[in-house]
Amino acid sequence: MQEKYTPSDIERSRQAHWESSQSHRTLEKSTSPKYYCLSMFPYPSGKLHMGHVRNYTIGDVLARYHRMRGFNVLQPMGWDAFGLPAENAAMANHVPPAEWTYANIDHMRTQLRALGFAIDWSRELATCKSDYYRWEQWLFVRLFKAGIIYKKMASVNWDPVDATVLANEQVIDGRGWRSGALVEKREIPMYFFRITQYADELLAGLDKLPGWPERVKTMQANWIGKSVGVRFAFPYQLDNQPGKLWVFTTRPDTIMGVTFCAVAAEHPLATHAAKNKPELAAFIAACKQGSVAEADMATMEKKGMDTGLKVTHPLTGEAIPVWVGNYVLMSYGDGAVMAVPAHDERDFDFFIRYKEQFSPLKPVVAPLNWIGQEITTSPSGSGVGIHPLQWAPSISIPGGEARFWTEWDERFSEKGICVNSGKYDGLNYVQAVDAIAADLEALGLGEKKTQFRLRDWGISRQRYWGCPIPIVHCAACGDVPVAEDQLPVVLPENVVPDGAGNPLNRRADFVDCTCPQCAGPAQRETDTMDTFVESSWYYARFACPDFTDGMLDGRANAWLPVDQYIGGIEHAILHLLYARFFHKLMRDQGLVKSDEPFLNLLTQGMVIAETYYRENADGKKTWFNPADVVNDENGARLKSDGQPVIVGGIEKMSKSKNNGVDPQALIDLYGADTARLFTMFAAPPEQSLEWSDAGVEGAHRFLKRLWRTVYEHVQQGEVAIYQAGELRDELKTLRRQLHQTIQKVSDDIERRKQFNTAIAAVMELMNALIKIEGSDTLTRSVRQEVLEAATRMLAPIVPHICEVLYAELQPGADAQITWPTVDESALVQDSVELMLQVNGKLRGQIVVATHAARDVIEAAALSSAAAIKYLEGRPPKKVVVVPGRLVNIVL
RNA sequence: GCCGGGAUGGCGGAAUCGGUAGACGCAGCGGAUUCAAAAUCCGCCGCUGGUAACAGUGUGGGGGUUCGAGUCCCCCUCCCGGCACCA
Numbered sequence: 007m008q009e010k011y012t013p014s015d016i017e018r019s020r021q022a023h024w025e026s027s028q029s030h031r032t033l034e035k036s037t038s039p040k041y042y043c044l045s046m047f048p049y050p051s052g053k054l055h056m057g058h059v060r061n062y063t064i065g066d067v068l069a070r071y072h073r074m075r076g077f078n079v080l081q082p083m084g085w086d087a088f089g090l091p092a093e094n095a096a097m098a099n100h101v102p103p104a105e106w107t108y109a110n111i112d113h114m115r116t117q118l119r120a121l122g123f124a125i126d127w128s129r130e131l132a133t134c135k136s137d138y139y140r141w142e143q144w145l146f147v148r149l150f151k152a153g154i155i156y157k158k159m160a161s162v163n164w165d166p167v168d169a170t171v172l173a174n175e176q177v178i179d180g181r182g183w184r185s186g187a188l189v190e191k192r193e194i195p196m197y198f199f200r201i202t203q204y205a206d207e208l209l210a211g212l213d214k215l216p217g218w219p220e221r222v223k224t225m226q227a228n229w230i231g232k233s234v235g236v237r238f239a240f241p242y243q244l245d246n247q248p249g250k251l252w253v254f255t256t257r258p259d260t261i262m263g264v265t266f267c268a269v270a271a272e273h274p275l276a277t278h279a280a281k282n283k284p285e286l287a288a289f290i291a292a293c294k295q296g297s298v299a300e301a302d303m304a305t306m307e308k309k310g311m312d313t314g315l316k317v318t319h320p321l322t323g324e325a326i327p328v329w330v331g332n333y334v335l336m337s338y339g340d341g342a343v344m345a346v347p348a349h350d351e352r353d354f355d356f357f358i359r360y361k362e363q364f365s366p367l368k369p370v371v372a373p374l375n376w377i378g379q380e381i382t383t384s385p386s387g388s389g390v391g392i393h394p395l396q397w398a399p400s401i402s403i404p405g406g407e408a409r410f411w412t413e414w415d416e417r418f419s420e421k422g423i424c425v426n427s428g429k430y431d432g433l434n435y436v437q438a439v440d441a442i443a444a445d446l447e448a449l450g451l452g453e454k455k456t457q458f459r460l461r462d463w464g465i466s467r468q469r470y471w472g473c474p475i476p477i478v479h480c481a482a483c484g485d486v487p488v489a490e491d492q493l494p495v496v497l498p499e500n501v502v503p504d505g506a507g508n509p510l511n512r513r514a515d516f517v518d519c520t521c522p523q524c525a526g527p528a529q530r531e532t533d534t535m536d537t538f539v540e541s542s543w544y545y546a547r548f549a550c551p552d553f554t555d556g557m558l559d560g561r562a563n564a565w566l567p568v569d570q571y572i573g574g575i576e577h578a579i580l581h582l583l584y585a586r587f588f589h590k591l592m593r594d595q596g597l598v599k600s601d602e603p604f605l606n607l608l609t610q611g612m613v614i615a616e617t618y619y620r621e622n623a624d625g626k627k628t629w630f631n632p633a634d635v636v637n638d639e640n641g642a643r644l645k646s647d648g649q650p651v652i653v654g655g656i657e658k659m660s661k662s663k664n665n666g667v668d669p670q671a672l673i674d675l676y677g678a679d680t681a682r683l684f685t686m687f688a689a690p691p692e693q694s695l696e697w698s699d700a701g702v703e704g705a706h707r708f709l710k711r712l713w714r715t716v717y718e719h720v721q722q723g724e725v726a727i728y729q730a731g732e733l734r735d736e737l738k739t740l741r742r743q744l745h746q747t748i749q750k751v752s753d754d755i756e757r758r759k760q761f762n763t764a765i766a767a768v769m770e771l772m773n774a775l776i777k778i779e780g781s782d783t784l785t786r787s788v789r790q791e792v793l794e795a796a797t798r799m800l801a802p803i804v805p806h807i808c809e810v811l812y813a814e815l816q817p818g819a820d821a822q823i824t825w826p827t828v829d830e831s832a833l834v835q836d837s838v839e840l841m842l843q844v845n846g847k848l849r850g851q852i853v854v855a856t857h858a859a860r861d862v863i864e865a866a867a868l869s870s871a872a873a874i875k876y877l878e879g880r881p882p883k884k885v886v887v888v889p890g891r892l893v894n895i896v897l
Numbered sequence: 898g899c900c901g902g903g904a905u906g907g908c909g910g911a912a913u914c915g916g917u918a919g920a921c922g923c924a925g926c927g928g929a930u931u932c933a934a935a936a937u938c939c940g941c942c943g944c945u946g947g948u949a950a951c952a953g954u955g956u957g958g959g960g961g962u963u964c965g966a967g968u969c970c971c972c973c974u975c976c977c978g979g980c981a982c983c984a
Contacts, residue, residue, distance in 0.1 A: 046984095048984090091983075162982075163982075171982075173983065174982055174983080175982075175984095176982085221901055228899090229981090301899090301979090352898090466982095536982070537982095537984070538982095541984080575901090575902080575978065575979090576984080578901075578978080578979070579900090579901090579979060580979080611977090612978070614978095655977095656976080658977085658978075661983085684922095687922070688922090693910090694903080694978080698909075700908070701922065702923090704921095710937095753913085754913095757913090760913085762911085763910095763912095763913090767920090773921090839917095841916075843965075845965085846963095846964060848917055884964060886965075892965090895964090896964045
């Protein structure tokens with residue numbers, strides 16, 4: 007055995023061994039239970055970053071642990087290879103996205119291999135290859151024919167200068183990132199997946215996922231946003247034509263308080279009213295400026311303008327003014343809302359802002375009372391600005407003075423008993439909803455309805471580097487799906503985009519084709535699919551990546567569902583919801599049998615780092631990598647020129663902010679095992695990890711110490727592991743700690759998935775071992791037991807060094823290392839130390855027999871020196887005994 | 898703005914079911930070894946007072962429940978993620 011730990015040598019030789027013996031190749035046929043361990047596949051951005059290392063190390067630890075436990079493990083890897091960054095890189099370097107992508111894949115594959123992940127590389131796939139995406143096109147065609155995919159108009163960000171559609175990320179402060187032009191919303195035709203048809207199942211399915219984190223399930227449930235309410239209409243006459251303005255509300259009980267209606271800027275009523283009102287047309291145009299991102303819409307100042315149109319309140323017959331509101335989303339419900347300023351905060355803010363314009367200015371109708379609010383006397387205060395607490399009594403007095411308040415109070419939106427609501431007075435929420443819904447239904451103007459916040463999934467992208475949408479546009483036949491035997495529609499790979507629209511539009515060889523239906527001349531669709539489509543089913547394709555006769559074969563059902571899925575928390579909603587949806591689509595197409603794709607989910611926290619930038623003369627930002635910046639008491643400066651840079655805040659490592667830390671330097675300096683150990687040790691996996699280099703040294707030091715300890719032990723010659731015989735106390739304690747550690751580490755990895763504490767426990771064990779002296783056979787045999795177990799426990803985390811050390815401890819044992827088992831007899835302990843508290847403060851310790859009775863413990867506690875000191879002869883008021891933990895004496 | 902999460906020593910973090918706050922590691926300080934340094938080993942290490950024993954105090958801020966709160970409840974601040982075309 008070598009005296010010195012040389013990671014580069016042992017890692018290279020171990021990896022060569024794994025490769026030549028195909029150690030990580032998954033068995034197709036096995037009597038062992040299966041364990042499908044999947045980490046979210048990477049976008050091939052160029053180099054691995056720390057987030058990847060963290061993600062894939064977690065997966066590898068779980069995969070290797072389960073293999074040690076006798077499972078038949080599948081751990082595949084692939085590439086989410088279509089996407090926007092490839093087009094950006096293509097424009098910057100004048101290289102086709104395909105070339106850039108394949109080069110990145112090659113580099114990143116080498117990096118993943120260097121980290122020693124137990125991946126079955128024979129199943130590798132890349133989504134940009136036609137043997138993958140052809141099945142996506144095949145499914146598209148089937149779903150299109152089944153009506154699950156349909157076409158409708160939708161808003162996109164339009165850059166009028168570059169004449170191109172922009173991603174939300176490419177809109178910065180309302181302007182195009184390259185042109186700097188003010189971005190506009192533009193309506194274009196797009197294909198949609200009817201995900202809303204599965205909304206109920208996607209919501210209900212969350213309850214059948216006990217292996218998913220609560221936070222993810224809560225986020226998805228809120229995203230789907232099921233709400234029960236009433237959809238109803240305000241009738242109107244326009245140019246002597248009758249019409250209905252439809253709205254949805256979850257608060258039909260407040261319908262008697264409707265003061266106005268607000269419609270989205272794109273709403274037909276708004277468009278109509280703007281015809282003869284230039285100022286309204288200008289306002290609507292202003293609403294259409296800026297990005298389509300909901301975050302931008304929601305943080306915008308709430309503005310509106312009266313259309314001058316009036317609709318009729320369906321129950322009171324009152325004329326209700328219609329406004330255009332920039333906060334009303336056309337994509338939600340009917341693009342219009344009723345406004346009840348008395349009971350909705352957003353309506354309230356809007357009303358206060360424009361109160362002069364509501365003509366005549368009328369006090370807010372207040373139909374509800376607060377639950378449990380006692381109605382006593384009329385307050386003496388009057389007029390504007392009255393305290394909200396005085397409001398409820400004041401409005402409840404019949405014929406009493408109506409009041410106006412200027413500050414919102416959370417209680418205004420609580421549900422209560424109807425007042426000032428005509429025939430509905432005195433009804434509670436449920437009764438009022440039923441009565442009002444029944445009345446609206448009798449009028450033919452509304453009904454109860456379940457509404458989802460979830461919207462159908464628009465998948466058309468006006469981009470080149472994606473999977474072509476297999477549709478042909480024929481003047482005679484319309485939109486025709488490509489025939490199955492014509493698939494795949496292959497994306498040409500030699501194109502360099504230039505930022506001005508989709509270059510496919512200019513490729514006659516791609517666009518011009520014949521109609522699959524009438525064989526006449528036709529044009530191919532040039533939009534490509536959202537890259538989330540590729541990542542929605544790759545987990546299934548890994549079971550049978552070589553299958554050429556269909557999307558999936560029977561192996562998919564053998565492996566699915568994925569037993570453990572691991573990926574960043576940033577995917578909690580979109581990717582994970584789309585993948586769940588796709589699984590149900592595939593199930594309904596007879597491709598898979600299960601209902602859910604991922605049994606257990608681990609959402610790793612993000613690796614975040616400081617961002618640094620400089621603003622150029624044109625206002626654009628140049629981002630600098632943290633590795634190129636010094637940030638000390640003199641501020642942040644660029645290493646290369648010593649000039650200051652602006653600190654942009656700590657954010658998720660990303661290419662756009664250039665704050666990714668390259669793990670390569672770490673691997674080069676310390677080896678893969680140190681990189682893996684430190685990443686797992688630095689923080690628990692679900693927590694976000696702010697990157698710092700400090701501490702890596704400590705992880706490396708631990709591995710060196712482990713090596714040396716085994717070396718010194720092995721140098722003394724072979725010894726069998728401890729099996730039986732009388733041990734001195736010191737060794738008994740060490741063995742107890744060893745088996746407690748095995749128990750803890752197993753639980754930490756398998757159940758808690760908290761690897762940092764597993765590592766800490768082994769470190770403690772090693773610290774205890776090093777303190778034991780002596781080279782007698784008994785001592786050496788216990789030491790052998792501890793070292794064998796320690797290397798086995800660390801093997802999933804630092805496999806290279808552990809396999810080498812284990813082979814030194816067990817010469818000739820070349821088989822798969824197994825997980826150590828707990829010796830229950832080693833755990834037995836005769837006495838236990840209890841904490842002694844007086845009035846909840848720690849005042850001492852007592853030692854009692856392990857299973858001592860409560861009264862024995864109490865007596866021991868009361869006779870202890872500490873108790874006598876604090877009791878000063880008085881009897882205790884109460885004694886709390888928590889067996890195995892503590893005794894609390896209350897004075 | 899809405900939804901979800903987080904805040905514990907100089908730093909990363911531990912405390913798993915309401916029961917010893919600070920495990921483990923980093924940094925720092927002191928010592929050993931060395932011609933010297935690196936590496937390694939030993940010891941100390943929340944804050945305040947005290948030579949010490951010990952006492953007080955302490956888990957973002959404010960309030961509450963409890964014999965006992967980092968952990969539960971209410972309110973607030975700041976930070977991070979997502980918001981449908983970044984992936």
